[in-house]
Amino acid sequence: MTALSPTAILQELEARTPKTTRRGGRRLVSQDRRPDPVLVGVLRVAVVVVVFGGWEVGVRAGVINAFYWSSPSLILAKAVQQFGAGSLWGDLAFTLTSAVVGFVLGTVLGTALGLSFWWSNTYGKTVEPFVVMFEAIPKLALAPIVVLVLGIGIESKIAMATGMVMAVQALNAAAGVRTVDRDVIRMLNSLGATRAKVFRSVVVPSTLPWIISGLRVTIGLALAGAIVGEFIGSDKGLGRLIVYAGSVYDIALIWVGVFVLALLSIVLYLVVGVVERRLAHSVAASR
Amino acid sequence: MTVIVDRPSTVVDTGPAGSTLEVVGIGKTYPRQVAGTKRSEDVPVLSPVDIVARPGEFVSIVGPSGCGKSTLFSIVAGLETPSEGSILIDGVDHTGETGLVGYMLQKDLLMPWRSVLANVVLGLEVRGVRRADAVAAARPLLREYGLGDYEDAKPGQLSGGMRQRAALLRTLLFNRQIMLLDEPFGALDAQTRLQMQMWLLEVQATFAKTIVFVTHDIDEAVFLSDRIYVMHGKPGEVVREIRVDLPRPRTLEATGSAAFGRYKDEVRSILMTPSGELT
Numbered sequence: 019m020t021a022l023s024p025t026a027i028l029q030e031l032e033a034r035t036p037k038t039t040r041r042g043g044r045r046l047v048s049q050d051r052r053p054d055p056v057l058v059g060v061l062r063v064a065v066v067v068v069v070f071g072g073w074e075v076g077v078r079a080g081v082i083n084a085f086y087w088s089s090p091s092l093i094l095a096k097a098v099q100q101f102g103a104g105s106l107w108g109d110l111a112f113t114l115t116s117a118v119v120g121f122v123l124g125t126v127l128g129t130a131l132g133l134s135f136w137w138s139n140t141y142g143k144t145v146e147p148f149v150v151m152f153e154a155i156p157k158l159a160l161a162p163i164v165v166l167v168l169g170i171g172i173e174s175k176i177a178m179a180t181g182m183v184m185a186v187q188a189l190n191a192a193a194g195v196r197t198v199d200r201d202v203i204r205m206l207n208s209l210g211a212t213r214a215k216v217f218r219s220v221v222v223p224s225t226l227p228w229i230i231s232g233l234r235v236t237i238g239l240a241l242a243g244a245i246v247g248e249f250i251g252s253d254k255g256l257g258r259l260i261v262y263a264g265s266v267y268d269i270a271l272i273w274v275g276v277f278v279l280a281l282l283s284i285v286l287y288l289v290v291g292v293v294e295r296r297l298a299h300s301v302a303a304s305r
Numbered sequence: 306m307t308v309i310v311d312r313p314s315t316v317v318d319t320g321p322a323g324s325t326l327e328v329v330g331i332g333k334t335y336p337r338q339v340a341g342t343k344r345s346e347d348v349p350v351l352s353p354v355d356i357v358a359r360p361g362e363f364v365s366i367v368g369p370s371g372c373g374k375s376t377l378f379s380i381v382a383g384l385e386t387p388s389e390g391s392i393l394i395d396g397v398d399h400t401g402e403t404g405l406v407g408y409m410l411q412k413d414l415l416m417p418w419r420s421v422l423a424n425v426v427l428g429l430e431v432r433g434v435r436r437a438d439a440v441a442a443a444r445p446l447l448r449e450y451g452l453g454d455y456e457d458a459k460p461g462q463l464s465g466g467m468r469q470r471a472a473l474l475r476t477l478l479f480n481r482q483i484m485l486l487d488e489p490f491g492a493l494d495a496q497t498r499l500q501m502q503m504w505l506l507e508v509q510a511t512f513a514k515t516i517v518f519v520t521h522d523i524d525e526a527v528f529l530s531d532r533i534y535v536m537h538g539k540p541g542e543v544v545r546e547i548r549v550d551l552p553r554p555r556t557l558e559a560t561g562s563a564a565f566g567r568y569k570d571e572v573r574s575i576l577m578t579p580s581g582e583l584t
Contacts, residue, residue: 205414208382209431209479210404219427223418 088269093277096270110278112254113244116172117286120179121240128184129229132191136198136221137213146192153185157243161250170251178243183236190232194225230297237290241283256282323360323515324395324482326381326406330355331390333376349540351376353390356534356543358483361513365520365530367572373541374519378485381517382408394483404431407484407514411491413472415460421471422447422456428479443478450474450504466497470504477508483515490525499557502528506555523576527551527568528560535575544583545575 022030038044070090076082077089084092100106131149135142161178168174198221206216248257256275263271331354334347351373358364366374379385381392383403391400399405407428415424422443429439447456450470460468469489476484486505490498502525509516509529520526526533527549535545549568551559559565575583 199414201410201412202414202416204384205408205410206427206431207403208384208406208408209428211431215431220416223416 085267086269088273092270093273096268097274097277100271100274106259106274106278109254109256109259110282112172112252113175113241113248113256113279114282114286116175116244116247116255117179117237117241120176120243121183121237123176124180124183124236124240125187125229125233127180128187129191129225131184131188132193133195133217133222133225135192136195136217142192149185149188149192153189157181157185158246161246165247165250165252170253172254174250175244175247175252175255178247179240180243182239182243186236186239187229187232190228191225194228195221197228198224227298230294233290233294234287237286238283241279241286245279323362323513325360325393326356326358326483326515326517327393327396328354328356328377328381329391329393331377331380331387331392333373333380333385334388347388351387352540352542354536354541354543356517358515358517360482360515363509363516363518363529363531365518365526365533366536367520367523367526367533367576368536368541369521369538369576372536372538374536375487377541378408378487378517378519381485382406405481405483407476407479407481409472409476409484409486409489411488413460413468415468415471415475417460420457420459421452421463424460425471425475425478427475432479439478443474446474446478450508464497465493466501469493469501473501473505473508477512477514483517485517485519487519488521489518491520491522498525503557505529510554523569523572524560526572527565528555533572535572537576537580542580544580547571547575 073082073087074090077084077087082089097106135146157178160181161174164177164181165174168177202220203216206220211219244255245257248255249261252258256279260272260275260279263269263275331351332349333351334349336345337348338345354373354377356364356366356377366377368374376385380387383392383399383401383405386401391398393399394405415421416427419427422440425447426434426436426439426443429442430436444453444456447453452467452471452474455463455467460471463471469492473486473489476486489505490501493501506529518526518529530549533547533549534543535547536542537544547568551562551564551568
């Protein structure tokens with residue numbers, strides 16, 4: 019075999035390369051054309067109409083068993099009756115309170131725990147695996163113990179919500195602490211800054227975005243924690259309502275509980291979204 | 306009888322001065338594990354180096370990457386302790402002390418959540434200067450050096466050159482008499498870099514700080530410096546000191562002069578000559 023010159027090697031290679039198109043090049047087909055917003059809106063409404071309309075029609079035609087599945091009209095009637103009787107408002111307030119209080123407590127405690135890792139590597143390295151372990155445990159499985167210890171009142175629900183939020187935010191804060199720019203810390207050290215000053219001026223502000231971006235995830239966790247606490251044992255709350263309705267085969271009432279919960283969850287998510295944007299903005303504006 | 310009133314430390318004084326910086330026999334070794342054993346040996350990165358920068362003087366250190374320039378600066382800034390030698394400021398031993406010299410790196414290290422104004426007063430903030438005094442000192446400087454309209458802007462809104470100017474103003478406003486600049490313009494494009502060099506000369510002429518400047522750009526070193534220390538690497542050592550007797554103020558025209566070219570050739574030839582062959 020004769021040795022080829024470098025140029026000949028490339029020519030040889032080109033000869034062996036499959037020809038993709040006749041013209042040689044390929045025209046780019048753009049995939050990021052914006053969809054028509056009106057069409058999207060119409061389609062979304064159509065989805066709702068088909069699902070709920072189909073459900074209702076299916077029940078009336080006898081295809082769907084109303085005893086197991088209930089029907090939109092029955093659920094609506096049940097909701098009107100329940101809100102009118104007034105007990106649903108109390109359940110809603112109970113669940114909302116435990117979720118929100120747990121959310122706030124969990125965020126504050128988790129952030130403090132995560133930030134504390136910065137102060138001592140020995141302490142941080144010692145504690146971190148335990149936090150990871152706590153995060154990994156399905157905390158919902160702990161609900162029976164929590165309810166047993168703290169009782170069937172609101173305390174056990176707040177504790178559940180707090181635990182769910184705290185583990186996640188502690189790890190978020192710890193991750194934020196690790197991403198702090200070492201060169202910025204060096205620069206501050208060269209200015210003669212104390213550790214407290216470095217903590218305040220760099221570590222906290224660099225970590226806050228991590229906490230803030232975790233808020234929308236953890237509000238959902240707080241709600242889940244509160245509800246599971248109610249499943250185990252409670253005298254109030256949407257979770258208790260659902261368990262009670264199930265035990266008396268009131269399927270329409272279960273659906274009322276589920277839909278109210280879903281609405282609550284969406285509202286909380288949206289509110290936290292607004293708070294998050296405000297916070298992100300003011301963190302950026304101050305400091 | 307005259308009453309001597311101590312000026313409160315909160316008054317910001319950016320007035321001319323400059324201190325003497327003496328690097329006396331500074332050496333640094335790092336322990337490194339010997340391959341295949343558990344034993345560690347000391348690898349020298351900086352063999353004893355002597356450098357002097359006098360009040361108001363502009364001194365450059367030129368050398369290849371990895372010649373220990375940045376280690377030397379870390380030691381002068383008090384961020385690392387030397388294996389031997391000492392750092393004297395105005396004759397007083399300040400080895401291993403932070404907070405005494407301004408220190409600027411190629412990265413601007415501006416805090417993205419702070420406004421430009423809040424960034425440049427950081428050094429004064431650390432020194433405990435009252436916010437109002439710091440702002441009062443910073444505003445005219447920002448205005449003077451083209452950042453007046455951006456004092457409330459975030460660093461992310463600035464161009465690379467403006468960010469680096471803000472970083473230099475932060476170093477200047479730390480208000481120490483000695484500034485260490487570690488390749489401050491290394492990441493800028495050629496045109497912006499030239500503008501920044503001219504601006505630095507202007508700042509130097511105004512404030513007469515003692516500046517020690519690390520670069521591997523020979524043109525930059527000759528253009529800016531009163532004296533140049535040329536270093537060789539592995540371990541880092543100063544192999545030559547060159548006095549640059551070009552008139553001040555330096556202008557762009559000076560860079561085309563025969564004398565400028567001769568200084569460049571001299572620095573280049575020392576950089577390219579192996580240490581053993583230097584006379």
